[in-house]
Amino acid sequence: MPTSCSLCERIQLSEDPLVIRRSSHSLLYHMPGIDLPGYLVVAPLRHVEHAGMLEDAELADLARLQATATKTILELSGVRRVYTLSFGEVLPHLHIHLFPRTDVMVDDPGSLHEGVADGPRLFDRWRKRLAISAPSAQVAELVERMKKRSV
Numbered sequence: 771m772p773t774s775c776s777l778c779e780r781i782q783l784s785e786d787p788l789v790i791r792r793s794s795h796s797l798l799y800h801m802p803g804i805d806l807p808g809y810l811v812v813a814p815l816r817h818v819e820h821a822g823m824l825e826d827a828e829l830a831d832l833a834r835l836q837a838t839a840t841k842t843i844l845e846l847s848g849v850r851r852v853y854t855l856s857f858g859e860v861l862p863h864l865h866i867h868l869f870p871r872t873d874v875m876v877d878d879p880g881s882l883h884e885g886v887a888d889g890p891r892l893f894d895r896w897r898k899r900l901a902i903s904a905p906s907a908q909v910a911e912l913v914e915r916m917k918k919r920s921v
């Protein structure tokens with residue numbers, strides 16, 4: 771672990787209300803600061819900067835958790851796609867955003883390009899639009915429901 775990594779710190783916490791599941795090598799948690807139920811993040815427990823640094827067991831575990839989480843997100847009302855992104859610019863610990871793209875988002879002309887959903891524009895626009903300082907009641911309720919069904 772480097773001297774300061776907010777994700778390593780999250781992993782060290784014994785109680786984190788946004789953590790949905792901790793598997794053998796991976797963590798699944800709800801994205802903080804955005805009021806979008808089902809916006810999840812999956813990350814390896816070990817601090818690595820990209821998937822090429824993962825051991826086979828870590829990679830398999832991470833992929834399984836990502837796949838299960840994606841299926842769960844797609845069961846949510848109004849979600850048609852799950853955008854999967856990883857940047858590593860602000861937080862260098864590998865983490866994969868699983869962003870639910872909802873019907874409401876594509877009804878917004880500002881999220882489209884030539885009548886089709888523009889993924890990068892939509893992602894940026896709705897992250898800003900839904901920014902909050904604390905988890906909303908609907909995010910907290912969904913996290914609790916997902917914990918009970920173990921994703």
Ligand SMILES: [Zn+2]
Nearest residue numbers: 775778817863
């Ligand atoms: Zn880290």
